Amino acid sequence: MSNCALKASELEVIRGGKAVLTGMSFEIKQGEVFALLGGNGAGKSTTLLTFMGLLKPTRGVAEVMGQSAAEQPDAVRSQIAYLPESAALYDHLTAWENLTYFLSLSQCRPEPKALSDALDAVSLPVESRGKPLKSYSKGMRQKVAIALALLRETPVLLLDEPTSGLDPSAVEDFHDIIERLASNGVTILMVTHDLYGACQVANRVGILRAGQLVDVFEADADGNIEINTVRDLFLQQQVA
Amino acid sequence: MSAITLIAADELRYWRRSKVAWTVLLTLLLVSVCAALVSNSEISRRVNERVAQQAEADAIFQAQPDRHPHRMVHYGHYVYRTASPLAVIDSGIDSMVGTSIFLEGHRQNSATFAAARETGLLARFGSFSPAFTLQVLAPLLLIICGFASVTREKESKTLYQLIGQGVSSSNLLFGKSLALGLVALIALLPLILLGFTSTGNDSFGFRQSLFGMAFGYLIYLSIWVLLIVSFSALLRTSAQSLSVLLGLWIITVVLMPRIASEYASVSVPSPTHVETDLRIAETMRAGGDSHDIEDNAFVGLRSLTLAEYNVESIEDLPFNYRGLVALRGEEADTEVLNQFAEERMAQELQQKTIADSFAMLSPVVAMRSFSMALAGTALPDHHHFLRAAEDYRYNMVQTFNRLQMSEMTLAEDLARNDSDDSGRRTRVDASNWAGMPVFELRPRDHAQRRQAASQPGFTMGFWLIAAFCLLLLSTRWLRT
Numbered sequence: 001m002s003n004c005a006l007k008a009s010e011l012e013v014i015r016g017g018k019a020v021l022t023g024m025s026f027e028i029k030q031g032e033v034f035a036l037l038g039g040n041g042a043g044k045s046t047t048l049l050t051f052m053g054l055l056k057p058t059r060g061v062a063e064v065m066g067q068s069a070a071e072q073p074d075a076v077r078s079q080i081a082y083l084p085e086s087a088a089l090y091d092h093l094t095a096w097e098n099l100t101y102f103l104s105l106s107q108c109r110p111e112p113k114a115l116s117d118a119l120d121a122v123s124l125p126v127e128s129r130g131k132p133l134k135s136y137s138k139g140m141r142q143k144v145a146i147a148l149a150l151l152r153e154t155p156v157l158l159l160d161e162p163t164s165g166l167d168p169s170a171v172e173d174f175h176d177i178i179e180r181l182a183s184n185g186v187t188i189l190m191v192t193h194d195l196y197g198a199c200q201v202a203n204r205v206g207i208l209r210a211g212q213l214v215d216v217f218e219a220d221a222d223g224n225i226e227i228n229t230v231r232d233l234f235l236q237q238q239v240a
Numbered sequence: 241m242s243a244i245t246l247i248a249a250d251e252l253r254y255w256r257r258s259k260v261a262w263t264v265l266l267t268l269l270l271v272s273v274c275a276a277l278v279s280n281s282e283i284s285r286r287v288n289e290r291v292a293q294q295a296e297a298d299a300i301f302q303a304q305p306d307r308h309p310h311r312m313v314h315y316g317h318y319v320y321r322t323a324s325p326l327a328v329i330d331s332g333i334d335s336m337v338g339t340s341i342f343l344e345g346h347r348q349n350s351a352t353f354a355a356a357r358e359t360g361l362l363a364r365f366g367s368f369s370p371a372f373t374l375q376v377l378a379p380l381l382l383i384i385c386g387f388a389s390v391t392r393e394k395e396s397k398t399l400y401q402l403i404g405q406g407v408s409s410s411n412l413l414f415g416k417s418l419a420l421g422l423v424a425l426i427a428l429l430p431l432i433l434l435g436f437t438s439t440g441n442d443s444f445g446f447r448q449s450l451f452g453m454a455f456g457y458l459i460y461l462s463i464w465v466l467l468i469v470s471f472s473a474l475l476r477t478s479a480q481s482l483s484v485l486l487g488l489w490i491i492t493v494v495l496m497p498r499i500a501s502e503y504a505s506v507s508v509p510s511p512t513h514v515e516t517d518l519r520i521a522e523t524m525r526a527g528g529d530s531h532d533i534e535d536n537a538f539v540g541l542r543s544l545t546l547a548e549y550n551v552e553s554i555e556d557l558p559f560n561y562r563g564l565v566a567l568r569g570e571e572a573d574t575e576v577l578n579q580f581a582e583e584r585m586a587q588e589l590q591q592k593t594i595a596d597s598f599a600m601l602s603p604v605v606a607m608r609s610f611s612m613a614l615a616g617t618a619l620p621d622h623h624h625f626l627r628a629a630e631d632y633r634y635n636m637v638q639t640f641n642r643l644q645m646s647e648m649t650l651a652e653d654l655a656r657n658d659s660d661d662s663g664r665r666t667r668v669d670a671s672n673w674a675g676m677p678v679f680e681l682r683p684r685d686h687a688q689r690r691q692a693a694s695q696p697g698f699t700m701g702f703w704l705i706a707a708f709c710l711l712l713l714s715t716r717w718l719r720t
Binding site for chain 1: 403405
């Protein structure tokens, strides 16, 4: 069995009559953290939605754990935890209720302690956990969404701007979580504007421009990516 | 719990915590209960009024002194239509048509030729009754409650989260439909409770009809639930969903019944009251005046009767020949009157059929017909009353005509106005009308009402299947 967790082959996706992905290809191994960097409209979120099976490619294939997202969306979704850009949770529910509800929908029945631990891991204040999310800041909501993604315990994690709205300390905590998950074999594909964060946690960083992967940087033996090179190329691509 | 019940439970939790939804739910419950109470009180008042009026009319009629029988024919008698027990739920056309008829010789009065045209019957927006609440208000409140059931998930991006948890679009839409369906049940609660708590004589199967109505309304509201969730799934924003659903409500609930009845009245125009009266008078004139035994129209009758009894003159007959002329004259008049009445009723039914055909364009048209048919307050029930009243009138008049035949001689009858004494000799004992049976309308039984409800019932079944198909299509076209 191949250890490729995510694979995009010649992926072409059209949204609203416009080609957003134009023949993108890449592979991500199990336990790898791959960050996709790109400007607005480069096709970052579209890539994630295609792997979720929410968008059907007009050409090419998006595979998750060897299964086509377009052809077997239900099977694929059971392998994926997805963290959207804006924490997509219910305002009328508390953090606890949101977690319980979404997890029960995915047939997960975690113990209360596991819920507590997940919320501890994202540093959500204990006193806020019983309050409806409408009273939460954007960062607090994002923490709950991250906790939900963690609790799913899926082999693949798709993250859309995961650190958006988080304070610096929470960003650090989040990076620790990502590293811990990766070391446990979870495959992570994150799309982000955060160049520094991406270089800090990712094994590889891809630059996305106009729906195509134009360059990929790999971490060296020490796990570092030369941030200046990535930044220069990224800025070059943005100007071009 | 399955994904469907989890989603339904969360939707209900959302409504419970949302003030707007809570207000809508309370309004729905309050309106349903108020409509049941108001309607119950109104119908009880009407029933009591009619019972009292009928008793008074019977008493006055039976208390008439000794009279010439033909004076009783013209004195006449009032009969009242007692309301169907289910008029509490759906008063149907009761308020649009006459519920009392003055019965007398040679005429069919009031309600028979009242302006009970289909135009008026179907176009009405409805009185404040449980039927009005369920047909008109409940869909509107369901729209207010459910228009954003799916669009809300799109706008807050929780749809991605749900799909990300492995929730299929069909489970999502079925769950949302289940929750909205439970809200719809609130509106049906008074009807169901009434069915379970109603007691007493049920020889006409009103309890069965009540449960039939509850089932019909369940289907009708389910159609709305499925349409609401489908449009919420198919459209991108809550604003779009609300606009489209309100438009649909206005067209199907407010406009379509009116268009249907207007179209029906234009397609089958009814003659005016005056036109009808003139045609009846003209036709009856040809049949002769039964007050005049010398009228040419009765020459044949005279010859036949004389031959039959083998006598030379009408004075030699063993009965009062004037009574016989009155008897045969009433027979002929009634034939003419019934012919016009049946013609009129056929026109009304034709208009109803045309109006009912609009049920394919609006479920409320089907629901109204279904509900009125089972409640026993539809047009055929009104016609049933008219025919029963006419039977009663005919029998009453002919009873008096027979009394005129048997209780006096022709000579006495012809001389009745000569003096007080001769007038007294033609008076018949008051016990003859004091013992007359009172008018009792036997409602059409459950089988007849069920048969009348079957066609609109099938149409509602079609709507339910169509709405379910739309929901299934929406699961494929769910727009994120």
